[in-house]
Amino acid sequence: MTDQRKTDYDALADRLTGDSPLxxxxxxxxxDAAASGRAFLxxxxxxxxxxxxxxxxxxPRVGDSTPGESATVRGRIxxxxxxxxxxxxxxxxxxxxELIREAVHLLLEHHKKLAS
Structure with missing residues (x-):
């Protein structure tokens, strides 16, 4: 697991329980359970x-918050x-x-298909 994906379970427990035990x-x-759950959320x-x-x-969709799937581009190299x-x-x-998105962005900029 990369450092970014490791979960600090002690910090998470402290955040969820505070200074006192559960x-x-x-x-x-x-x-009643539904209302409690909603209030918690x-x-x-x-x-x-x-x-x-x-x-x-x-x-999540790439690039914006519009719902639905992002466009997919396939190719062979x-x-x-x-x-x-x-x-x-x-x-x-x-x-x-991420690298493919960066490469496509650079290519589009090079051919002046994107506003700078």
Missing amino acids: EVAAVQVGS LREYGGDAAIRQAIRRGR ADVEYRAFMELVTELGKPQS
């Missing part, structure tokens, strides 16, 4: 839009280019998708 409360069921996320974003399935590309992925420590 208190056992009465068990809630039905609409609102406290944690601040509003309905933030809650929807947090529980949204799938990867020569083996020698692929090996060089994979070396670059390793050297830079960036995902392939």
